[in-house]
Structures are given as structure tokens and as C-alpha cells.
Amino acid sequence: GENVEQHPSTLSVQEGDSAVIKCTYSDSASNYFPWYKQELGKGPQLIIDIRSNVGEKKDQRIAVTLNKTAKHFSLHITETQPEDSAVYFCAASRDDYKLSFGAGTTVTVRA
Amino acid sequence: ETGVTQTPRHLVMGMTNKKSLKCEQHLGHNAMYWYKQSAKKPLELMFVYSLEERVENNSVPSRFSPECPNSSHLFLHLHTLQPEDSALYLCASSQAVGIFGSPLHFGNGTRLTVT
Numbered sequence: 001g002e003n004v005e006q007h008p009s010t011l012s013v014q015e016g017d018s019a020v021i022k023c024t025y026s027d028s029a030s031n032y033f034p035w036y037k038q039e040l041g042k043g044p045q046l047i048i049d050i051r052s053n054v055g056e057k058k059d060q061r062i063a064v065t066l067n068k069t070a071k072h073f074s075l076h077i078t079e080t081q082p083e084d085s086a087v088y089f090c091a092a093s094r095d096d097y098k099l100s101f102g103a104g105t106t107v108t109v110r111a
Numbered sequence: 112e113t114g115v116t117q118t119p120r121h122l123v124m125g126m127t128n129k130k131s132l133k134c135e136q137h138l139g140h141n142a143m144y145w146y147k148q149s150a151k152k153p154l155e156l157m158f159v160y161s162l163e164e165r166v167e168n169n170s171v172p173s174r175f176s177p178e179c180p181n182s183s184h185l186f187l188h189l190h191t192l193q194p195e196d197s198a199l200y201l202c203a204s205s206q207a208v209g210i211f212g213s214p215l216h217f218g219n220g221t222r223l224t225v226t
């Protein structure tokens with residue numbers, strides 16, 4: 001089955017700086033790569049996703065890049081704010097429902 | 112306000128108890144899921160239902176028994192659990208299974224502690 005590795009496990013950034021989280025996957029047939037944000041006491045919420053026919057996608061301060069050849073994808077958060085502090089999960093799947101998740105990255109934005 | 116509601120938020124039970132977790136979605140979705148979230152580990156898919164039919168049972172022990180009476184409600188019946196079953200149990204829904212543009216919407220979870 002699919003194996004997704006996520007790095008780093010924790011990330012501390014100064015407010016206003018950028019944050020980058022990287023994930024690698026093992027199944028070359030995977031074609032859907034979502035990112036979820038989980039705030040304390042809440043369930044994960046989808047923040048952005050990308051499909052294998054696209055190399056990059058942006059939504060305001062967040063962007064995701066995909067390198068299918070190397071089998072890795074990354075989340076970029078620019079101009080970080082305190083409300084960006086959360087746990088972020090990457091995931092991969094061949095279709096939309098059987099997602100394999102990474103172990104998560106705890107992001108702390110220092111004021 | 113999440114469109115997926117889980118109750119209870121917290122549950123403490125002994126190993127010999129029987130309890131149930133409840134999930135309700137108000138999004139008009141046709142697929143519902145149970146995930147287990149343990150500290151520092153990836154989310155683990157447990158069960159998937161599509162139009163009340165179970166389509167995935169991911170090698171979950173029989174002490175966990177799901178029930179989906181309709182497309183809006185999902186239950187997880189628990190009996191004779193072990194301490195290692197302590198975790199956050201997340202319910203999710205999606206418009207359909209295996210369809211592009213049908214992302215998961217999660218509830219806020221039930222924090223289960225088995226004593």
C-alpha cells in the first residue's frame with residue numbers, strides 16, 4: 001500500500017516568515033494529494049489539494065507543489081500568522097477516498 | 112460550525128463496558144468514514160460506507176462494530192476494548208466515494224480513554 005512520510009515533525013517560525021512542509025509518497029499511481037490543518041480540539045480541515053496533472057496550486061498565502069518524478073509534494077505558507085499554528089497533515093491516494101496520511105507537522109508561529 | 116457532528120466529545124470506559132460513538136452529517140453527502148487518530152501517528156482508516164453499504168473494513172478488530180442506518184448517520188459500537196484503543200476517533204463524510212472533487216469533511220472527534 002501507499003506509504004507517506006512527512007517532515008519535519010515540528011516547525012517553529014517567526015511571525016511573517018515562511019513555513020515549508022515536505023512529504024514523500026511511495027505509490028507512483030497516486031494522483032490526489034490533499035493537505036489538512038487540525039487546530040487544537042478540532043478535526044482536520046482541508047486547506048488545499050492538488051492532482052497529478054498540476055504541478056503547483058496557490059490559494060492566497062498557501063501553495064502546494066508536486067514533483068511526480070521524485071514522488072514528493074510540499075506545502076508552503078507565506079507571511080505566517082499566529083492563527084497558522086496547528087498540526088498539518090499531508091495525504092496521498094489513487095482516488096479520493098482511500099487516503100494515506102503522513103504523521104503530521106506541528107507548526108508554531110512565534111509572535 | 113462543522114457540518115459533521117460527533118457525540119460524545121469525550122468518553123471514558125472500562126474494558127468490559129459497551130458504548131457507542133455517534134456521528135451525524137448535515138452536508139447531504141453519500142459516504143461516511145471512521146478514522147482512528149493516535150498521537151504522533153498517521154490517521155488510520157477504519158471503515159467506509161457508501162449509501163449505507165460498507166465498502167471498506169481495514170482489518171479492524173471485531174471489538175469495533177460500525178453501523179450506518181442511513182446516509183446521514185454513522186455509529187461505532189465498542190465492546191471489550193483494550194487500553195491501546197485509547198485515541199481520538201474521527202468521523203468524516205464526502206459527497207461520494209472515489210469521485211474527483213469529493214474531499215473529506217471531518218467532525219471534531221470523540222476522545223476515547225479505555226481504563
